[in-house]
Amino acid sequence: MSELEQRLVRLVASVRPASAPAREAARSELDMKTKPRGSLGRLEEIAAGIAAARGTASPGPLRATVVVAAADHGIAAEGVSAYPQEVTAQMLANFATGGAAVCVLAKAAGADLVVVDAGVATALDLEGVRSVPIVRGSANATKGPALTRDDAVRAVLAGADLAEELTLSGTTVLGLGEMGIANTTVAAALAAALLGRDPEALCGPGTGVDVDGVTHKVAVVRAMLAANEPDPADAIGCLAAVGGCEIGFLAGVALGGAARDSVVVLDGFISSVAGLVAASLAPGFTSHAVASHLSPEPGHAIVLERLQLRPVLDLGLRLGEGSGAALALPILAAARDILVEMSTFAAAGVTDTGR
């Protein structure tokens, strides 16, 4: 086994399921708070999930970082997006200067934002953007693998390295964001490969292609799968086959975050496919994950169902970038506060009828 593959094996082995005892202790604690049992609904489940991921029923205030990874995709040459490829790099510049939606939403949530060039086609020199390109744009997967197997592993390991760095400096919640023209097509192909589902169920309008555009995406995804015949049991092989660097990178952030007791917050379809890659490699990952929202992109619900995650928000968001993950962060913070800061019946002198 290569050194790269050995590092991956160690990463995967370091991801354990979130703490069931901490989850149970949190549920018991929530039942003593001054409210009818369960009356805060899913906010209580979210709080218990945070406790499980953090490994304690009394987690400290959450510190969130949204990681936005960007990359380009050879498949863009097949005309699958409403936007030209140069928009990936333009949007990285927009992330760097604070003008993009995720910048505004991360700031509103009090979260840090880390922007990563994980493989944009053109070399960039932008202040505030971390440059860890695995390749300068993946290959066109209708003609062969998008990435080499080594590059797919490198992408995952690079993401895990970032997660390690961020958690060591205090981050306890990692939001996953992405940017990459054509990456709904890549995500659909990867989900189809990993889930063994027909591409037609997984392709949608993305940033705004019409019905004919979706039909074309389905055909392109079929061609990507036909050219590579990925094995669903080999997540890294699937990632190498259809790409892309930002998805691999985010899968690594997810694994690295879960290994270090972070809560990992998925955004839309693409980052959820990164979560699917992570879960395919390390099934324990999902107990550290929160699905921030449900996008109208049809593959998203399918992926979340496989991950057995219920989305927190359902607001028709379909932007990506980590925008939905950032928008849900205050709800996670509130859930933690309910668990830790609310009074119990006993402390407040409120009659508890046990309901």
Added chain:
Amino acid sequence: MSELEQRLVRLVASVRPASAPAREAARSELDMKTKPRGSLGRLEEIAAGIAAARGTASPGPLRATVVVAAADHGIAAEGVSAYPQEVTAQMLANFATGGAAVCVLAKAAGADLVVVDAGVATALDLEGVRSVPIVRGSANATKGPALTRDDAVRAVLAGADLAEELTLSGTTVLGLGEMGIANTTVAAALAAALLGRDPEALCGPGTGVDVDGVTHKVAVVRAMLAANEPDPADAIGCLAAVGGCEIGFLAGVALGGAARDSVVVLDGFISSVAGLVAASLAPGFTSHAVASHLSPEPGHAIVLERLQLRPVLDLGLRLGEGSGAALALPILAAARDILVEMSTFAAAGVTDTGR
């Protein structure tokens, strides 16, 4: 017409629909931001609604106050709640010391909290609680009106006075919260009266009564309506007939807030019925309102449908207190930030394909 009724007429006349030009200007502005058109889904609608309520497409940072109004209800003597009546006063003390859910959630959202005794059965002297009791608990509405007509008007006017005070000192978003043992029964009766709906559709478990308890609530609501025969066209008459003070007070906060260009955030079933009273008096109110969430209490969806408001969150919250309103506040703040702080395609130098 009495002086009280004249004041009410002036209040109602001061509520105008939110600004349609500001809403349109906000939508145009959102279409120039660096994202595919409409890709932030309902967050964009929320932003446009804030612009409409505030009367400008460039609203300043939102400043939110959650008002929790509490009162007792004679109907509690009919055994409609899982909790004894003294819990109303106990919870006011819990609000005052910061231990209740709404305290924690308002703090998490950076919102102020104002707690009001609008008619608790026992006189209280609690630091941090405003005492404006209309009556010391309403009468049992199965035996006659819960409130006199004058007291119903007084409750509304007292709420409007508070809204005026808060908006004059900078509040631009008013969240509505309530506390009052038995007030889901009161809210169900009031909604049944105003909407002409059968009580069976509007009664639910509240804080936790069982199926027999719900059947009993339905019978009690029928008795409340039979004893008073309220006229659906007379919202104040309905409020007087079945109560209660906190609902009237919150209807006044809603009207007073809308009259002063605030966004008014409804919480669960009970505060939404207060919104229904406000809308029955001044139909222009609803364009200032946001439904923060959908509770499982069956009457809630019916009331929101009549108000034509779509809830922001759907998390199974059924606590009341303003907890859902507080939880949704960061989403409103984020929507405003998207409208005002995000870059346009032109400013960021990002290619706009018009999608």
